[in-house]
Amino acid sequence: MGKNKTTAILLSFFLGGFGADRFYLGYTLLGVLKLITLGGLGIWALIDFIMIVTGALKPKGAEYEK
DSSP states (O other), rough: BBBHHHHHHHHHHHHHTTTTHHHTTOOOOHHHHHTHHHHHHHHHHHHHHHHHHHSSSOTSSOOOOO
């Protein structure tokens, strides 16, 4: 099942500091690390948000659904 880009963007914006976007996209280990570091004190969360919006960060082993 594909992942929705809009959902990923919203998760990243509102819960990115807790790794919710990484968990949603299938990157469990990175989600845990992001959770422990609180999104790299916000820096990692901001970078992930930008990467999701631009399309550079995609679901693990898949593409976003249309």
